Amino acid sequence: MQKIILNIGGMTCSACSSSLEKYLKKQPGIIDASVNLVLAQALITYEDNLTLNTLEKYIKEAGFKSLGIFDETKLKKNKHSKxxxxxxxxxxxxxxxxxxxxxxxxxxxxxxxxxxxxxxxxxxxxxxxxxxxxxxxxxxxxxxxxxxxxxxxxxxxxxxxxxxxxxxxxxxxxxxxxxxxxxxxxxxxxxxxxxxxxxxxxxxxxxxxxxxxxxxxKGLVQITPSKALKLIDGKRVEITLDEIKKGDILLCLPGMKIACDGIVSMGTTYVDESFITGESTPVKKDINNKVVAGSLNINGSIEYIAQNIGKDSTISKIVNLVVxxxxxxxxxxxxxxxxxxxxxxxxxxxxxxxxxxxxxxxxxxxxxxxxxxxxxxxxxxxxxxxxxxxxxVVSEGKCAQIGILIKKSQILEDASKIDTIVMDKTGTLTYGTLKISKLYNYSTYPKDKLLYLVGCIETNSNHPIAKSLVNKETKYEKVTDFKNLDGLGLEATLNNKKYYLGNAKLVAKLSIENTHVQDEQTLTQNGSSIIYVIEDNKIIALIGVKDIIKKDMKEVISKLKDLNINTIMLTGDNETTANLVAKELNIKEVIANVYPQDKTNEIKNLQSKGKKVMMVGDGINDAPSLATANIGVTVANATDIASNSSDVILLNDSLMSLVKLINISTKTLKxxxxxxxxxxxxxxxxxxxxxxxxxxxxxxxxxxxxxxxxxxxxxxxxxxxxxxxx
Structure with a gap:
């Protein structure tokens, strides 16, 4: 089974599009057809044995003309002579x-x-x-x-x-x-x-x-520059987009636009990706970071290796998806x-x-x-x-402009009827990465020195907590006698001093006196995991780390409530952690301790009560529940849209896009x-x-x-x- 979008000539009214659609659906080998009068296009789903010539013959038999396959890279404004x-x-x-x-x-x-x-x-x-x-x-x-x-x-x-x-x-x-x-x-x-x-x-x-x-x-396509700077033996050569080949090393100076999708090979800069994500905040790009065609380079010079060109570019995929x-x-x-x-x-x-x-x-x-x-x-x-x-057409284009990609137009009708939004906690309500929430320093070390010591030890570990305590840009001293104490923490020697980093079980095993119970309780109450920093058998610091709630989530939940939409947290985390996040966001209903395979049953249970459910998740562990919900929504990187199977893809981290989607849907239906x-x-x-x-x-x-x-x-x-x- 294959899909193709053909440009159609000769359609002047809805009777044309209707008759062509009916005719195509009756032809052998065609599974489905949808003809759009506004775009003058036909979306045809057909069996593998059919050829383009056969499809164009069908269109001609119906009294119309095929103007070729839709090419998202060549959208231009038509001129109408007065x-x-x-x-x-x-x-x-x-x-x-x-x-x-x-x-x-x-x-x-x-x-x-x-x-x-x-x-x-x-x-x-x-x-x-x-x-x-x-x-x-x-x-x-x-x-x-x-x-x-x-x-x-x-x-x-x-x-x-x-x-x-x-x-x-x-x-x-x-x-x-x-x-x-x-x-x-x-x-x-x-x-x-x-x-x-x-x-x-x-x-x-x-x-x-x-x-x-x-x-x-059309604006998405036209935002791509017409030329690029290619580096050949260290010299800059100006070339057109058609001349770019995968693997070429391209140069982008401040104020220029990225010519094609690629990977930064040299330099650091900030780029504006608002044309795709809808977010105006510049995004930092370092070596090995991906850059997207059409992004505006703000302040630094970078070299990048060309990856996805023409129809394979992120912009082309987005335009093709929207069309x-x-x-x-x-x-x-x-x-x-x-x-x-x-x-x-x-x-x-x-x-x-x-x-x-x-x-x-x-x-x-x-x-x-x-x-x-x-x-x-x-x-x-x-x-x-x-x-x-x-x-x-207007609404799909508007959504694409603000970083909302909709897979089928039925979503624009259904979104206005949603009365329940179910959200996963980790990576949806929160950023999904641990960060330091609170530091209690009982040592004589300045805060920066203390964190440096911790980083020297944690940089040897692959644990998620370790990653939250290590600064990638800092060069750490090597430690000796490093040990990973299973289920307890880490042990290492630095500057002839013995250090332990770990949990409460480690403190108990080492029989170390703990005089910081009140600070422990404070960290526990705000949902933080505690790392005890021990030097020479004495606790010198408590570090609280937790998954940080996204900055605008409280406002999002409030606005959804104003739209008479109930928000439910559905998570595999324990009730204590889940309830702490829910309380902070004013979410009244929490379903915790749910395995990924059981989330689908929870969605079905809500639907059996007559609820119209939108599920928002990461698209990985939540894939079955996203498919079960009336509308499945994922937050994805712009470069991952081709493999994403949800109904709606949000190209930025802000779930305020959900509010915008529902408002656009309501207005569109009206x-x-x-x-x-x-x-x-x-x-x-x-x-x-x-x-x-x-x-x-x-x-x-x-x-x-x-x-x-x-x-x-x-x-x-x-x-x-x-x-x-x-």
Whole structure:
């Protein structure tokens, strides 16, 4: 089984994306397909025996065109020329003036007066309509093509309406040329021109605004520099990104950006990775540290070895993940998709029935044609089709900008329904590394000297506690007679003095008098593990070490509570340690002493009570429980995203991202519902008006007003979705 994202050409409305999706799902070898109108892409899951040529053949058979495989490294901003729009806008105003000046008491061009010179008037508007038909040839050809392929779309509706008006007007023009001047009042050339212009104007505005929804994703790709400095025999050579090869030694000076993922081989600096993590705090980079393409080098010069280039880079993986997620569909989109699939045929049937009705009961061809064309051009499947995907694209991009990667768009719907968040303690609520919490110094040594002595001994041990007491940048003296006392601590000689570092059991075994019971209790009460420092059979210091709680966790828990979300700590630690952390964070519910394999059962137990559970963990020991939860969230390094299998990946340590995710989800769902309401409401109101059902209340609509209303409808949905960028 394989997945591929293909760029699609020829889609203009939701009926297009819906018909292509249905067609692809029916083809042999295709397991699943999801077509995104906003991105003009198809995410296809297919069997290994299918080839790209076969997939592209399927797309062509459906009436569309494959524009190749999506390449996340080549996202560029499209240019939309305004010149044709301005020129045809002036022509459209001229057409309106010629056709309607006499209706609003404006000066009429003498030789184009419809009453005095009907032939001149008809021929002039015929020429204008031919010009506009050429301008809208892409719409007409696409509409015809989709009708032939039995997948009618919005272009099909417009094509039928415009060509019906044109050929009816052409017939009347022939009658005028034969001397029947009364047919001059039955010309619809201006409708042809204005309908096409409004549709073109609407698409121009739509395309610009659709691109804005994609800006956040494109911004990730465009943040990578176009050139890099390569070191060849000690000399700097400027090269393009395409020329970089794995293993090249590159130089990055202060103020420059990292050109590709790599490993620092020389130098120290601080880099800004906020474009990926959302965190503005600079990150220190030393030798053997990984650097990510696009990071801004702040203050030091470094040399780094090129590792991941192009499609293998972290940025490309992130963009690909975001785009793939955007091409999936949440459940809320299903209703709109179902309606979009049958919308166009229903509109065509309604327009034909309306035409027949007016011909039977009024015998007025002009009136029947007016209603027929108005229904076709006022109906807007685009508003329905854009309601959900536009909002998803904006929200996915916004999340990516602040370091939240979402694997599937359904998460944006589900996150707003979460009422319980279960968090692992170590590495989630805490940093997962031991640090000195408190030092009681009873010796004559200064604090720095005491810690240096401790470091000289602990540097010989691999125990996690030892790592918390050793400074990597300090050069320590060698000790002699070093011994690792199993279950007790360490023994060593330094400067002819015997030292012991260990726990209370070691103190008891050595029969050393302990006069620091109160300090012991203080350390125990704050959840610290105690290291006794013994010199010449005398306790000279107590060092408390513990896993430090993340700096903003208390605020995170408080904000989650404000959102009516209950936070539960689920940990394998003992109850005493767990309760101390929970008390500090104001977490009311703690489930302690839980083995990794039993965490899944705890999640299922909560779900059996009707809870919507989000699990936040490290993605290693918690993998089964993350998969069981309604939403699984992990905190991961940016370079590890490819191997991460959770629903949501946080690219920074701050769990404030959870609050942001839930807020974005809530707002996204609200905007989607508003858009769906507007799209349904618009069509439910305007189509009956176009049919003439409200004529008795003097509420009517002509084709030109219908095309304007249709343009404004999709524009309203787009602008509403863009509110999510704020």
């Amino acid at each position: 010149a044709p729009l301005i020129i045809y806008g002036i022509l459209a105003l001229l057409v309106l003036y010629i056709a309607m000046a006499h209706m609003v008491n404006l000066p009429v061009i003498p030789f184009l007066n419809m009453m005095d010179y009907p032939i001149n008037y008809a021929i002039c508007l015929l020429i204008f309509s031919l010009i506009f038909l050429f301008y809208g040839k892409d719409i007409i050809l696409n509409g015809y093509k989709n009708l032939i392929h039995k997948s009618p779309n919005m272009d099909t509706l417009v094509t039928i309406g415009v060509l019906s008006s044109f050929f009816y007007s052409l017939y009347n023009t022939v009658m005028i040329l034969k001397g029947y001047s009364m047919y001059v009042e039955s010309l619809y050339y201006e409708s042809v021109c204005i309908i096409i212009y409004f549709l073109k104007l609407g698409r121009f505005i739509d395309n610009i605004n659709k691109e804005k929804t994609y800006d956040a994703i 793939e997620a955007t091409n999936t569909k949440p459940k809320i989109a299903s209703l709109a998709d179902k309606v979009s699939g049958i919308f166009v045929p229903i509109v065509i049937i309604l327009s034909i029935l309306t035409f027949i009705f007016y011909m039977i009961f009024t015998h007025d061809l002009n009136l029947a044609l007016t209603h027929f064309v108005t229904i076709l051009v006022v109906a807007c499947p685009c508003a329905l089709g854009l309601a959900t995907p536009l909002s998803i 905007i989607i519902k508003e858009n769906l309401f507007w799209a349904f409401f618009y069509n439910i109101i305007t189509i009956p008006i176009a049919m003439g059902l409200l004529t008795r209340f003097n509420i009517t609509m002509n084709p030109m007003l219908g095309s304007l209303a249709m343009m404004l409808s999709s524009l309203t949905v787009i602008l509403n979705a863009l509110r999510l960028r704020k």
